[in-house]
Amino acid sequence: MVSNKKLTMIAIAFTWCGLIIGISFLESWLKFKAPNVTLSIGLGIGKLVFEVLNKLEWLLWMLFFILFISTKNRSISIFFFFTIVSLTLICQSIWLLPALNERITIIQSGLSLEQSYHHIFFIGFEIIKFIALINLGININKR
Numbered sequence: 001m002v003s004n005k006k007l008t009m010i011a012i013a014f015t016w017c018g019l020i021i022g023i024s025f026l027e028s029w030l031k032f033k034a035p036n037v038t039l040s041i042g043l044g045i046g047k048l049v050f051e052v053l054n055k056l057e058w059l060l061w062m063l064f065f066i067l068f069i070s071t072k073n074r075s076i077s078i079f080f081f082f083t084i085v086s087l088t089l090i091c092q093s094i095w096l097l098p099a100l101n102e103r104i105t106i107i108q109s110g111l112s113l114e115q116s117y118h119h120i121f122f123i124g125f126e127i128i129k130f131i132a133l134i135n136l137g138i139n140i141n142k143r
Helices: 004-033 039-070 076-108 118-142
Strands: none
Touching: 004 039, 004 118, 039 076, 076 118
């Protein structure tokens, strides 16, 4: 029989995956395809959406962490994948989102910027986090 904690941890991991698919992999670029959405408006929407997503991710992280530390059977694989999720979230929250938000502010003020790799890094971290979350859910289900 599967415990409620285990089911909740699996639900958190896969719900988080759904958020990444829906926002990072779909909404983030599709909004620019909508009629009358300018670069400035699209960037403003993206900034708002990713700020809210980041807060929601930290809420999911905290819930998962509380459940993880309260379980008796902690496996190395679950710890490993949760650590990867944690590190990517920290990098995005402390480094990438602030840098991208600063760039948005500069673009919206009408100034031009040099090429940056922050966006590529953010996408890379989203892919890593997504894969780690899938592995996290699968490994919890195996236990």
